[in-house]
Amino acid sequence: MRMAFRTVWYGLLVACLACAWSAPSAAAHVAHADSLDGGAQEAEGAEAQGVSASSEEVLDGAGSEAEGGETPSTGWFDTEHTPTAVATLLFGAILLFFIRSARSGKPLFIRRIAGLEAVDEAVGRATEMGRPILYSPGLDPMEEVATVASINILGQVARKAGEYETRLIMPNRDPIVMTVAQEVVREALTQVGRPDLYNADDIYYTTQSQFGYAAAVCGTMMRERPATNFFIGHFYAESLILAETGNATGAIQIAGTDSDSQLPFFICACDYTLIGEELYAGSVYLSREPLLLGALKGQDVAKAVLLVVLIAGAILAFFGIDIGPYLG
Amino acid sequence: MWEQAGIVVGALVTLAIFSLLYKDNPLYRFAESLLVGVSAGYYLVQYCFSAIYRKFYIPVIGEGDLWLLPGGILGLLILLRLSRRVQWMSRYAIAFYVAAWSGYLIPSVLQERILIQIRSTFPPSLAEASIWAVLGSLFLLVGVVSILVYFFFSAEHRGALGRISQVGITFLMVGFGASFGYTVMGRVSLLIGRFQYLFQDLPQALSF
Amino acid sequence: MKRTGPVVFGFLIGMLMLIQYFTQVPWIDDRYNNVLDWKQVVFGITLILGVVSLFLHHWKKIERKTGGWGYSVVTIAGLLFMIAAALIFGREEGPYPWMFDHVQAPMQSTMFALLAFYVASASYRAFRVRSFHAALLLTAGVIVMLGRVPLGEMMGFHIGEHYFSLGTISTLILDYPNLAAKRGVMIGVGLGMTATAIKIILGIERTYLGKGA
Structure with a gap:
């Protein structure tokens, strides 16, 4: 295993150097199109269409590229993507290095x-009040990494709920998330020696409809009166409906999302909010697993590299030297 | 006739959902249950047709395209979750489902969410831009840098790091406030849309 | 086979999807499109599992006559009606699209419209300033809110000869601190997403696979 790890890491470094070598020539091909997250703010209202939407987006993207007519290159390596390839390899190498270090x-x-410090308090409060905990993993399907991060946090919350003998309710919009969540909660409860607390009926599917899901979760909050609500994952316009209803029921609320357009609403309506990247750090924070901690350290180092690029690039740009084309 | 009846039904269920603003009540509960049931049925039919029928049944059974067969096999594997003995086999389907998208995400996220955003934060040249444009882009740069510093997890936010991350959180709060204010008008216009349905479309339907 | 198999399988599929991004080899592009289709089929089949779960969840309530079981009857009736309507009359005409247009869509739109009230109550909560940061959020929110209506253009102040309306200040806030916040969050999230995706492909992150994985 260690040997394989080392091989992958050295391989990544070599590939990284090779790509970097070809980067300047490839960068010349790149159009300097300025882009931003345009439309995200308005698009959030649209129904999140789950798997088909994301897949179709990809297909549409591929289609439009193909329709574009002029293709910069063909063959095994599309040089237009050289900066991205370098970034991928570099980031992968940094991450693997720190994961490897964490093994020591x-x-x-x-x-x-x-x-995340408040999770214990929130679960404890539910136990004291004799009320359940509600956990919403957001609207995105299982494939989205925000949902994977949410499921990791769910595992830790379920462990605490098991230790405190508190019921955990989890309505789902995505059937795959539901099946995975059932498995994760059952495993967490088994690990803390309380498999008897597991009830598959408490982790159920509602509907694919964005606002149908919101209606169902609001109904559950008003009837079951959970003492603690967790909204952890990727949310769309329904975020405020959920958070305000939870607020009206007097629950303590912990939210976490990577959706920048929904963060303001969670900040206003919830007691604690995990902002953006904190969602991804959440499971590491709760589990303290060495390998994942190593990866988080690697993530920070990559961030430091980006900051250096950003500041150096800005200084050069002031003097008329634009390194933008080298970034894709 | 059916159209007019539909508008009346639509208005009734609209009012039933609005009744939630008062408190949880039987009318809302009825509407909520109906919405969950109807929409679950609606999406089941849509996905059965667009995914199972069009992406599996027609190409594999109808046209003999075996490249699409694994989709059906993976789908059946996930159903094995229902059996305790062979439940582990469903992991193949879930691993496929999650890892496939992760593979796609890595380069696309790096490009769109990181590289392009970094590039767009570079200021204009001092020689070409106005002083206001330079100051503005410098302000933007300070914001982005300090926010990224706020997201450092493996170091205690003390001293210089703590002060920079405080600047970051200040930028975040102003930015979130602006997003909040920006969204309010859009939400009000949605409400106006529902009122138009109740006070324009419904009377028209009833006058028939 | 039980533990390593799915991780290796995930690694191979993940690498295929990663590599296709950088290549323009037709065979890889075709397999990439196949994978997207497989995903849709897997999702479609899993949806059946989800709907069965929904049905059983409500069926048990009806069987046990738990409180509010009548509403479970409504959910199951709605579900079965839509399936039957599509099977008997088709998806294009008859009761299936009618139910969507006149029952489902108005209810969804109304849930969405409730946000106008919730935005108001959340604003009220934000008004009860608890900290310096909450005050910042509130101030920026109010300026942008007012700056986006005609009244905002009439409100403002002079600095020398220059008139700064709330509309102008609102635009400045949206163009600079708001953009910085969005960009900062976006870059941070991007790093988190990429790191998680790499961990998934390499099998370091496998909680989602469940027990013993």
Whole structure:
């Protein structure tokens, strides 16, 4: 395993150097189109269409590229993507290096994240009040990494719920998320020695409809009166409906999303909010698993590299040297 | 006739959902249950047709395209979750489902969410842009840098790092406030749309 | 086979999807499109599992006559009606599209419209300023809100000869701190997403696979 790890890592470094070598020539092909997250703010209202939407987006994207007519290159390596290839390899190498370092058992520090510190208190409160906990994993399908991050946090919340003997309710919009969540919760409860607390009926599917799901979760909050609500995952316009209804029922609420357009609403209506990347750090924070801590450290190092690129690029840009085309 | 009846039904269910603003009540509960049932049925039919029928049945059974057969096999594997003994086989389907998209995400996210955003944050040249444009882009740069510093997890936010991350959180809060204010008008216009349905479309349907 | 098999399978599929991004080899493009189709089929079949779960969830309530079981009858009736309507009359005409247009769509739109009220109540909550950061959020929110209506253009102040309306200030806030916040969050999230995706492909992140994986 260690040998394989080392091979992959060295392979990535070599490939990285090879790609970097070809980057300047490839960069010349790249159009300097300025882009941003345009439309995200308005698009959030649209129904999140789950798997088919994401797949179709990809197909549409591929289609439009094909329709574009002029293709910069063909063959095994599309040089138009050289900067992305370099970034992918570099990021992968940094991540693998720190995961490998974490194997040595060196303790790694992670700063306090208020929303996650409150998980114990929130679960404890539900136990004291004799009320359940509600967990919503957001609207995105299982394939989206925000949902994977949410499921990881769910595992930790379920463990605590098991330790405190508190019921956990989880309405789902996606059937695959439901099946995975059932498995994760059952495993968490087994690990804390309380498999008897597992009830598959409490982790159920509602509907694919965005607002149908919102209606069902609101109904559950008003009838079951959970003492604690977790909204962790990717949310769309329904975020405020859920958070405000939860607020009206007097629940303590912990939210976490990577959707920048929904963060303001969660911040206003919830007690604690995991902002953007904190969602991805959440499961590492709760589990303290060395390998994942190593990956988080690698993520921070990659961030530091980006900051250096950003500041150096800005200084050069002030003096008329544009390194933008080298970034894709 | 059916169209007019539909508008009346639509108005009734609209009012039933609005009744939630008062409190949870039997009318809302009825509407909620109906919405869940009807929409679950609607999407089941849509996906059965667009996914199972069009992406599996027609190409594989009808046209003999075996490249699409694995989709059906993976789909059946996931159903094995229902059996305790062979439940582990469904992991293949879930691993496929999650890993396939992850593979796609890595380069596309790196390009669109990171590289392009970094590039767009570079300021204009001092020689070409106005002083206001330069100051504005410098302000933007300070915001992005400080926010990224706020997202450092493996170091305590003390000293210089703590002060920079405080600047970051200040930018975040102003930005979130602006997003909040920006959205309000859009939400009000949605409400106006529902009122138009109740006070324009419904009377027209009833006058028939 | 039970533990490593799915991880290796995920690695291979993930790498295929990763590599296709950088290549223009027709065979790889075709397999990539196949994978997208397989995903849709898997999802479609899993949806059946989900709907069965929904049915059983409500059926048990009806069987046990738990409180509010009558509403479970409504859910099951709605579900079965839509399936039957599509099977008997088709998806294009008859009760299936009628139910969508006149029952489902108005209810969904109304749930969406409820946001106007919830935005108001959330704003009220934000008004009860609890900290410096909450005050910042509130101030920026109010300026942008007012700046986007005609009244905002009439409200403002002079600095020398220059008139700064709320509309102008609102635009400045949207163009700079708001853009910085969006970009900062976007880059951070991008790193988190990429790191998670790499961990998934390499099998380091496997909670989602469940027990013993």
